Amino acid sequence: MSKAQNVLVIGGGVAGLAVAIGLHNKGVKVEVVEKDASWSVYHVGIIVQANFIRALEQLGVGKAAVAAGYPYKGARFKNVAGQVIAELPGDSQVDGLPSDLGLTRPALHEVLTSKVKQLGIPVRLGVSFDSFTDTGSGVDVTFSDGTSGSYDLMIGCDGNYSAVRKVLWPEAAPKYTGQAVWRYNVPRPADLEWSDIYVGIDNGFKGKAGYCPLTPEEMYIFAVIEEPGKPRFAPETLADEMRKRLAGYGGTMAEAARHVTDPALVVYRPLEACIMPDPWYKGRVVLIGDAAHSATPHLGQGAAMAVEDAVVLAEELADKDVDAALRAFMDRRFERAKLVGTSSIQLGEWEMHPETAGDPVALTQRIREKLAEPV
Numbered sequence: 001m002s003k004a005q006n007v008l009v010i011g012g013g014v015a016g017l018a019v020a021i022g023l024h025n026k027g028v029k030v031e032v033v034e035k036d037a038s039w040s041v042y043h044v045g046i047i048v049q050a051n052f053i054r055a056l057e058q059l060g061v062g063k064a065a066v067a068a069g070y071p072y073k074g075a076r077f078k079n080v081a082g083q084v085i086a087e088l089p090g091d092s093q094v095d096g097l098p099s100d101l102g103l104t105r106p107a108l109h110e111v112l113t114s115k116v117k118q119l120g121i122p123v124r125l126g127v128s129f130d131s132f133t134d135t136g137s138g139v140d141v142t143f144s145d146g147t148s149g150s151y152d153l154m155i156g157c158d159g160n161y162s163a164v165r166k167v168l169w170p171e172a173a174p175k176y177t178g179q180a181v182w183r184y185n186v187p188r189p190a191d192l193e194w195s196d197i198y199v200g201i202d203n204g205f206k207g208k209a210g211y212c213p214l215t216p217e218e219m220y221i222f223a224v225i226e227e228p229g230k231p232r233f234a235p236e237t238l239a240d241e242m243r244k245r246l247a248g249y250g251g252t253m254a255e256a257a258r259h260v261t262d263p264a265l266v267v268y269r270p271l272e273a274c275i276m277p278d279p280w281y282k283g284r285v286v287l288i289g290d291a292a293h294s295a296t297p298h299l300g301q302g303a304a305m306a307v308e309d310a311v312v313l314a315e316e317l318a319d320k321d322v323d324a325a326l327r328a329f330m331d332r333r334f335e336r337a338k339l340v341g342t343s344s345i346q347l348g349e350w351e352m353h354p355e356t357a358g359d360p361v362a363l364t365q366r367i368r369e370k371l372a373e374p375v
């Protein structure tokens, strides 16, 4: 038994870059392969909360993320007309840093990729694994560029449709939850300091809509809508379809919806979730981030869970031999990530079945308090 000294990360997204930084900081040799040669991300926003900023700060990039985004006061629930019905102000976890932050996805990507480059962590773009063999004390990997390598541990950070997961857990697959999200960036009203969520719409589409500041100039709108049968839409109709789902809202949303005009800038994503049972590892291969527990966006916690996984895995691997580290990692991560995943899915269920719904504000508040606890 020995500690991991040479680790391969599959996937250069939020989890992969975060765990690469965390391992490098602990003195572990790490390399990343990312299948997307252009290493690109969606242009829309990402909403994060205090536990995300705390975890990023543990990696040394919390302040950079805050500087790249727009801190705001917290989440507000509004009725369809735009009147505030509940406020959940954020509760900062790091002295001097805010709790709730909106930032564009490219801005977050830039923060993480800059750090990885600054640290000199090798990243091969346009490359994935072709196959891997667990040798008992490590993993032998062949890559799509014809090269091969041997590692003490391979970390699957390849997202919701993980190829690593498909090899080791072929029975696991993300399932459609019945809802989809429509997203679009629009100008931010100068006085907007909250993320607002409008509930209770009756415009022929069942769901909710909201927005979140991203920069001093920009915010993004999200509409979470029941979409029976997981429909596909012709690309040129996406802006019209999104505006239909935003019809009838008052307040700031009414004005924001008017800016949804370019179908090429609409990001429409059916929601598919997959929460893996404990353990997320087999032998010398472990999954983290969406590959292990993809949730719906109802709690805005996907990125935070990915970065928390990364911080905890790096800590445990630095301290213990590989088998003990993976078990300790699961003990610290499983219940927390499962709670976020199942609660997110629960919130979506309540939106689709309001007749049996509980109190979404109370559940959101309870989870926020839970996530403020140390990991």
Ligand SMILES: Cc1cc2nc3c(=O)[nH]c(=O)nc-3n(C[C@H](O)[C@H](O)[C@H](O)COP(=O)(O)OP(=O)(O)OC[C@H]3O[C@@H](n4cnc5c(N)ncnc54)[C@H](O)[C@@H]3O)c2cc1C
Pocket (backbone or CB within 6 Å): 010, 011, 012, 013, 014, 015, 016, 033, 034, 035, 036, 042, 044, 045, 046, 047, 048, 127, 128, 129, 157, 158, 159, 160, 161, 162, 163, 164, 183, 267, 269, 288, 289, 290, 291, 297, 300, 301, 302, 303, 304, 306
């Ligand atoms: C449009 C959108 C909006 C979102 N908004 C929010 C939000 O507001 N707040 C929030 O917390 N979360 C949000 N999420 C979820 C959040 O982005 C994810 O939870 C988070 O990115 C998970 O990180 P990850 O590294 O596990 O996966 P990803 O960030 O998806 O990264 C996976 C990486 O692996 C690469 N990859 C895939 N397959 C392979 C392979 N075979 N070999 C090598 N590389 C591979 C991909 O190209 C990608 O770079 C959103 C997601 C989407 C799609």
